[in-house]
Amino acid sequence: MTGREEPTAGRRRPRDRRRQIVAHARELFVDHGFPNVSMATIAAGVGITAGALYRHFSDKADLLRAVCLDGFAYQDDPIRDATPEAFIDGAIAAVSARPYLGVLWFREIRYLPPESQREMRARLRRWTHSFLPVLGRARPELDDGQAEILAWSLHSALAGLVTRSGRVPEDERVAGVRTAMSVLIRTQLVPTGPWMPTSPRRLPQSRRERLLLAATEQFGERGYSETSMANIAAAAGTTGPNLYGYFESKADLLRGVLDRGRHAAWFVLDRALAEADSPESALHLLVEGQLRLSRTWTRWVVDPEIGDELIAGTQRAQSEYIDEWTALVCEADPAAGRLEARMRVIIATAILSDLGRTPRVSARTTFASNVQAIAMAVLHGDQPAPSS
Structure with a gap:
């Protein structure tokens, strides 16, 4: 057995080899994350050499592009x-x-x-x-x-x-x-307003806060493994030595980002529970607060390379947060089952997060009113929304 892709007596190269490679690479990327998968691992999984794999794809990014094009071909x-x-x-x-x-x-x-x-x-x-x-x-x-x-x-x-x-x-x-x-x-919406004038985001004076904001942005855009401390320091307008004065490592900075995101979300929830006089008004406050967080602390994506302990802790915190929304939906609509209510919450929060980062719609003066109406309609399901 040579392990090579070239045909030998009694064995022909499969005609769908490229499709096999794409399918196996997709499975590995999804399970382990792109940075943690090598071309050699992919080749071994389909029974060919790395050299044979490179005859189909020039590099790992080329293979990822093929995986994405195949996955989203329905578009x-x-x-x-x-x-x-x-x-x-x-x-x-x-x-x-x-x-x-x-x-x-x-x-x-x-x-x-x-x-x-x-x-x-x-x-x-x-x-x-x-x-x-x-x-x-x-x-x-x-x-x-x-x-x-x-x-x-x-x-x-x-x-x-x-x-x-x-x-x-x-x-x-x-x-x-x-x-x-x-x-x-x-869903009923207000007429679309004009585009909002653009202005740069005002940043806090605290260098530590600037570093946390920059790290959230960089981790979200690049992924954890592809983001360097130099990237974060440059985005925050400072230098590496200054960064290490606040965070001893990239992992330490990541923990700070995750803690800040979790605390920000729970402050929104605490305000909603403390100030609302009904589950309906609590959901309104949650939707407003979640939208404000959509451009910063809710944009973090959990990467496999951050470690099992951090992944488990982050997922547990996210699940507990969704549980609180779900309980309010069940109070507002007693006919909704818990799984049904949870799906309403998952979809509504996804809409708030996605649209808050979509300039084509979020730059309108009426965006907040309309996206909040959309999220509340989803949370109500097929039930009519109470009059305000």
């Missing part, structure tokens, strides 16, 4: 001329068949070269904009900005199908996404 075939019900069914069928999409999009795509990232985002925009004709036929009164924010909300709702949450079975997930998408298509 090249948008759902056209469909009723809202047929559109929802078709979109759910396309996404639910690919449970790995959430990890690819939110975690792995950032390891692509910049031009490939732009290519993937352009494909996503085209597919999301293909929702507009369906919305136009169902809601001819919508202005262009209203239709666009609903289209992006529908896309975020679909992410609920590929969110890694073992606490919500697949059938409940599908049912929750279907209901949320139906609700979104009917």
